[in-house]
Amino acid sequence: MARGRQEINVAVAKLSDLLGDRLTTGEAVRRHHGDDLSHHAAHLPDAVAFAASTEEVAQIVRICAEHHTPIVAFGTGTSLECHIAALHGGVCIDVSRMDEIVKVNAEDMDVVVQPGVTRKKLNDYLRDTGLFFPIDPGADASLGGMAATRASGTNAVRYGTMRENVLSLSVVLADGRIIRTASRARKSSAGYDLTRLFVGSEGTLGVITELTLRLYGIPEAISAAVCPFETLEGAVNTVIQTIQLGVPIARIELLDEVMVEAINRYSKLDLPLQPMLFLEFHGSPAGVAEQAQTVAEVADDNGGGAFEWTDNPEERSRLWQARHDAAYASAAMAPPGSKLWATDVCVPISRLADCILETRRDVESYGVFAPIVGHVGDGNFHLTLAYDPAVPGDLERLYGLNEKIVMRALKMGGTCTGEHGVGMGKREFLVAEHGVALDVMRQIKTALDPDNIMNPGKIFIE
Amino acid sequence: MARGRQEINVAVAKLSDLLGDRLTTGEAVRRHHGDDLSHHAAHLPDAVAFAASTEEVAQIVRICAEHHTPIVAFGTGTSLECHIAALHGGVCIDVSRMDEIVKVNAEDMDVVVQPGVTRKKLNDYLRDTGLFFPIDPGADASLGGMAATRASGTNAVRYGTMRENVLSLSVVLADGRIIRTASRARKSSAGYDLTRLFVGSEGTLGVITELTLRLYGIPEAISAAVCPFETLEGAVNTVIQTIQLGVPIARIELLDEVMVEAINRYSKLDLPLQPMLFLEFHGSPAGVAEQAQTVAEVADDNGGGAFEWTDNPEERSRLWQARHDAAYASAAMAPPGSKLWATDVCVPISRLADCILETRRDVESYGVFAPIVGHVGDGNFHLTLAYDPAVPGDLERLYGLNEKIVMRALKMGGTCTGEHGVGMGKREFLVAEHGVALDVMRQIKTALDPDNIMNPGKIFIE
Numbered sequence: 057m058a059r060g061r062q063e064i065n066v067a068v069a070k071l072s073d074l075l076g077d078r079l080t081t082g083e084a085v086r087r088h089h090g091d092d093l094s095h096h097a098a099h100l101p102d103a104v105a106f107a108a109s110t111e112e113v114a115q116i117v118r119i120c121a122e123h124h125t126p127i128v129a130f131g132t133g134t135s136l137e138c139h140i141a142a143l144h145g146g147v148c149i150d151v152s153r154m155d156e157i158v159k160v161n162a163e164d165m166d167v168v169v170q171p172g173v174t175r176k177k178l179n180d181y182l183r184d185t186g187l188f189f190p191i192d193p194g195a196d197a198s199l200g201g202m203a204a205t206r207a208s209g210t211n212a213v214r215y216g217t218m219r220e221n222v223l224s225l226s227v228v229l230a231d232g233r234i235i236r237t238a239s240r241a242r243k244s245s246a247g248y249d250l251t252r253l254f255v256g257s258e259g260t261l262g263v264i265t266e267l268t269l270r271l272y273g274i275p276e277a278i279s280a281a282v283c284p285f286e287t288l289e290g291a292v293n294t295v296i297q298t299i300q301l302g303v304p305i306a307r308i309e310l311l312d313e314v315m316v317e318a319i320n321r322y323s324k325l326d327l328p329l330q331p332m333l334f335l336e337f338h339g340s341p342a343g344v345a346e347q348a349q350t351v352a353e354v355a356d357d358n359g360g361g362a363f364e365w366t367d368n369p370e371e372r373s374r375l376w377q378a379r380h381d382a383a384y385a386s387a388a389m390a391p392p393g394s395k396l397w398a399t400d401v402c403v404p405i406s407r408l409a410d411c412i413l414e415t416r417r418d419v420e421s422y423g424v425f426a427p428i429v430g431h432v433g434d435g436n437f438h439l440t441l442a443y444d445p446a447v448p449g450d451l452e453r454l455y456g457l458n459e460k461i462v463m464r465a466l467k468m469g470g471t472c473t474g475e476h477g478v479g480m481g482k483r484e485f486l487v488a489e490h491g492v493a494l495d496v497m498r499q500i501k502t503a504l505d506p507d508n509i510m511n512p513g514k515i516f517i518e
Numbered sequence: 519m520a521r522g523r524q525e526i527n528v529a530v531a532k533l534s535d536l537l538g539d540r541l542t543t544g545e546a547v548r549r550h551h552g553d554d555l556s557h558h559a560a561h562l563p564d565a566v567a568f569a570a571s572t573e574e575v576a577q578i579v580r581i582c583a584e585h586h587t588p589i590v591a592f593g594t595g596t597s598l599e600c601h602i603a604a605l606h607g608g609v610c611i612d613v614s615r616m617d618e619i620v621k622v623n624a625e626d627m628d629v630v631v632q633p634g635v636t637r638k639k640l641n642d643y644l645r646d647t648g649l650f651f652p653i654d655p656g657a658d659a660s661l662g663g664m665a666a667t668r669a670s671g672t673n674a675v676r677y678g679t680m681r682e683n684v685l686s687l688s689v690v691l692a693d694g695r696i697i698r699t700a701s702r703a704r705k706s707s708a709g710y711d712l713t714r715l716f717v718g719s720e721g722t723l724g725v726i727t728e729l730t731l732r733l734y735g736i737p738e739a740i741s742a743a744v745c746p747f748e749t750l751e752g753a754v755n756t757v758i759q760t761i762q763l764g765v766p767i768a769r770i771e772l773l774d775e776v777m778v779e780a781i782n783r784y785s786k787l788d789l790p791l792q793p794m795l796f797l798e799f800h801g802s803p804a805g806v807a808e809q810a811q812t813v814a815e816v817a818d819d820n821g822g823g824a825f826e827w828t829d830n831p832e833e834r835s836r837l838w839q840a841r842h843d844a845a846y847a848s849a850a851m852a853p854p855g856s857k858l859w860a861t862d863v864c865v866p867i868s869r870l871a872d873c874i875l876e877t878r879r880d881v882e883s884y885g886v887f888a889p890i891v892g893h894v895g896d897g898n899f900h901l902t903l904a905y906d907p908a909v910p911g912d913l914e915r916l917y918g919l920n921e922k923i924v925m926r927a928l929k930m931g932g933t934c935t936g937e938h939g940v941g942m943g944k945r946e947f948l949v950a951e952h953g954v955a956l957d958v959m960r961q962i963k964t965a966l967d968p969d970n971i972m973n974p975g976k977i978f979i980e
Binding site: 161163164165166205206207208212216217219220229233234235236237238239240241242243244245246247248249250252253255256257261272273275296299300301302304339340342343346402403404405406434435436466469470471472473474475476477478482485486489490491492493494495496497499500501502503504515 | 623625626627628667668669670674678679681682691695696697698699700701702703704705706707708709710711712714715717718719723734735737758761762763764766801802804805808864865866867868896897898928931932933934935936937938939940944947948951952953954955956957958959961962963964965966977
């Protein structure tokens, strides 16, 4: 990759001819596209191209490829490890206008969407069909971005992550070729699993321009509850035992008492200031009642209080919106002037209690505001670390804490990121996590993008 | 790849020094390792190496790589598309003696196994733990082979396929490097999904030497039933509606009346000679009863007879063993002297009734004995086509029928193989199914195995 200024300028000029006013070089738009929700510094692209179709993305990519110009795909900009930063400049391809729901195949329980459709838009659209799409990261992210980062969320313990719920993708490769990774069949043994290769590849192998996603029937009965615990350990052990009993729980989310206080304030709830589980059960009315009873007994054995039920849909939505707003709630409660660094790790569930408790001790020893919240049914939890950007070194002093948390998770047989992805933030940990396998990832990257124009500097340290 | 006779001989001599009597060149052993359960001709390797460990597989591979010698991995030899044929000679690495169950992590509901462990051996071993591994192709295949072909079986509608149930693999690459594809964490966004890349790669990218697999709790209640139908269409529509209602059915298998007759004879059952569903429900006692009632109502609406229940474990095992023995039952009922060609396709479930009915008409027009059986909850079904190897052209005349079946499935948005894999038999259809994406698969193959020594001639036409 030359990344020559002159080459990039030529590419941008050609793109301007192609796209007219859908190619922007204004600083405000570039800034919006070079900065995400993470603690990383912004890196602005030279231009932002608002693409309208798969074929147009391919045209854009071909022009960029000809001129060795880096490409970053952009959906909603809600990534948490700076996936969208244009580290070497180049062109941001914004797919947010590719927001058509192409086809609902209700009988097959799947849907074809363009990548700019957000998860909430999809579910609003589906409401009358009796179907829904379960993957729900905190932000109302685009489905293309969610596939690119292998996102998950609160429902993953029952419904899986983007890994399990993308049936097929259309992708524009680094040389402008357009591929479809698979058919709509529910299973196949017809060659390499390209769908799963592109899910989680963070834009480093191609630009996702269409997705076929699995859908699920809206359950006949849905019941949500909160349950406070005397100790964090009791809450975590309740989760572990629930999973081990095979209860098909839909959501089981942990909040430590700091996070409970934050969402009480932000979302005007009145929860007791104790470690807390948010739970949701899906099924038939009898099935839901049976699941709930089993979990209530497990909770009781682990020092849990009474379940407080939230049965009507509005109250339920309010509860889960509060959970999804955890990051905003943390921000609101953090010391004035703070910014937040959201991070995540994931471990085998047998190590979860130890991992969270040891992490809490680290947090205390650093004296940092860092509420914990987690999709603990999968062994995945988050810290939101507060730092003051006006205080020199205040962010940097947390690097050591982050490294401690990650290295502990790896030592426990886990991963450096359960759902946020690598981006710029977790690159250095991939060597420890993957060893020689990281070289294999690089070989694949080089084979498909030899000029390294696809989101350069992400996943791999250059 | 030179594939020179002399080079191969040197490699075999070196392997003989390394392995002693665990390196065999006797014809009987080579024949056993060059022939599978498929209709394809046998292709014998020059030698068979019985490997004892991951490190030893790596040593074998390094010697073969040095001498441009093809490598075929072998588990139980139960593949159905000639995956194990040594088309260019070379060395067969038999991993069947690597059959240790390394570690059951009961709390995390996973298990680490060597690749030669078979599915039945694993479940026998697990019995006292209350856990089980659900993937069950007809044969008692090795778990390494099942991962390599992305196998599934009767439980996939509820539990997924090998794609969903392999957490991590150890793999020896074409140059002898050993990698681990992932941690034991249930989910991760830490880079490319190498696990899914190797699952289904049919030995063309490396040799699987260890697997970490998901386990499930043995359900509190299990209930199985058979239900006869007036028409094949009624049976298929019952499946479609059951899936669409979101019933978490564990197994829902279709047999046409020819297959019912075959298994009646072979397994000494007394089922009515009608299209038939075999069903199984997993859950709590109340949950199972509720599921069963829902499906019984759906069946009744579609011309189904009464459910005949098979509740005690021995009877249930007998029923499912009969289902797993469908291939043997077909062979026993086929015209004397016949051999069988087992094939499979998979389509979106909305097209399943049309696909099966049109396929039946093709079978009739060819006048061939070809019972139909299928994992229809996933849209996947099988034909076992009988031919007489003593009659010149009798096998070849079925090529056109197979092509019709595959091309119909592709036209309906499906895949040329739901679970058997590509091997030699489906290579030519991958162009129609994948188009440009097949070139991407080839690029990955070339990047990781530039000398094409890993199971050459499989998946890709050379």
